[in-house]
């Protein structure tokens with residue numbers, strides 16, 4: 260036997276407690292990694308060029324306020340814009356769905372939409388058919404698969420926001436975007452059903468380059484400043500994030516939960532180590548009597564505590580890495596998360612937290628051991 | 642006359658219990674010769690353990706001196722004392738002496754882990770010590786697989802393995818049946834008679850004390866004879 264062997268023997272003396280402690284550290288770290296990955300993805304835009312090129316322009320007052328259709332002439336003149344299309348969220352209920360339709364329906368201008376759908380793959384003839392027929396639509400492949408849709412099928416929607424129902428013919432299917440679920444139909448058709456109100460929901464803008472996108476955003480905001488319908492332009496990514504923060508300030512929430520998780524983790528490791536050391540008080544006194552110095556006993560305690568935390572980290576953070584690498588998070592989160600990448604930085608964070616906890620959990624027992632004399636230690640249980 | 646290994650003068654230990662002061666040891670003077678098997682007797686609370694602990698360097702007196710082989714153990718600092726104990730003192734306690742997760746062999750090996758000795762040398766010494774207490778065949782048993790008497794013999798082997806001059810035992814037979822106690826006392830006796838160790842044993846049992854070469858009595862912190 261040697262000293263490291265002694266540490267290991269001690270750590271495993273109460274196997275069930277060790278397993279439980281390691282598991283709770285692992286579970287907490289798994290959760291922490293998951294939260295941080297989510298936070299990172301929500302705050303750092305993914306490196307999808309299309310999504311940083313696309314800009315969404317909405318009414319400054321609120322998303323629910325429409326924009327005047329005449330703004331299009333002005334937008335067309337703003338430099339740095341490749342194309343602009345109306346982009347009106349219809350938000351209807353698909354026939355057959357009872358309460359909730361899992362895909363969005365947008366009214367757009369099909370002729371102007373093609374560049375906006377830059378990364379979408381759609382057969383030429385299907386696109387042409389869509390442009391040609393004002394009552395037709397294109398549907399994302401995920402939705403098509405889910406409902407078993409075929410070209411030529413008709414889809415009926417009941418209006419939830421707009422006072423009109425839709426009856427659309429499927430002209431084609433697209434795939435290859437970050438979220439292959441949406442349905443797109445003609446803004447003109449919506450206008451007709453509503454009796455030409457001269458409004459659109461939002462504008463969908465494609466900037467000429469990533470570098471120019473922020474400038475374009477600024478120009479658009481400027482262009483309509485002090486007009487009857489002031490706008491707020493933002494990148495598609497920021498827009499989606501804005502959506503998320505509409506129902507909860509996710510960032511603060513995740514930050515808060517992370518802190519609670521770390522705190523729980525601290526309690527677990529600290530109490531495990533205190534228990535482990537307390538029940539060995541007498542043994543530690545005997546070790547002292549035999550000639551073990553404080554620093555050797557400190558090393559034992561630290562090694563045990565650190566080892567416990569690290570086992571938890573390997574299982575928890577390592578487990579998160581394996582799980583998030585092998586699962587299709589995009590599908591599971593209905594497209595909210597796309598990459599869900601466990602970065603080396605986040606792994607580093609998890610292991611640092613664990614290391615820190617391992618050290619912190621060792622402090623109290625070390626103090627107790629330092630303070631207790633051999634004689635006091637021997638008295639316990641005597 | 643053999644050389645004096647322990648020389649105690651004016652040794653006093655006071656405990657403050659709130660307002661009241663307890664005098665655990667009251668100006669003790671004591672000489673112990675090398676190779677003696679000293680039985681330290683007295684009623685409960687008379688200061689036996691306190692005296693033993695000071696001699697063995699795990700407790701400090703309030704005043705007075707305690708020289709062991711010429712070294713004043715009361716003047717050593719914590720870390721020096723630890724080293725000193727490792728090299729010079731072997732401990733046997735009343736109960737719960739052994740580390741439960743380690744085998745008999747590993748328990749005995751423990752003090753040697755603090756030395757520079759290599760694996761093979763450690764093994765040799767551990768085996769010799771276990772042989773001496775008649776437990777060579779129980780080397781790989783865990784404490785819970787041993788009887789109380791066997792555990793105490795393993796503890797004696799651990800006390801011996803570093804070949805210290807001094808072996809201290811605090812009521813080593815307190816928890817044993819008379820047969821096991823007899824075995825343990827026989828071993829302690831042979832340590833002093835054959836191996837030339839100085840053994841100091843605390844006991845309140847006159848039958849146990851009879852194994853010693855000398856017995857002294859403590860009463861309320863004072864030596865009575």
Ligand SMILES: Nc1ncnc2c1ncn2[C@@H]1O[C@H](COP(=O)(O)OP(=O)(O)O)[C@@H](O)[C@H]1O
Pocket residue numbers: 656657658663664665683684685686687688689690691692
């Ligand atoms: N830590 C302590 N605090 C206060 N009094 C103590 C302490 N340790 C021992 N004593 C007192 O010192 C006296 C001697 O104790 P001890 O040496 O353990 O006696 P013995 O071993 O002879 O039974 C007792 O009166 C005991 O109550």
Ligand SMILES: [Mg+2]
Pocket residue numbers: 689690691
């Ligand atoms: Mg006692």
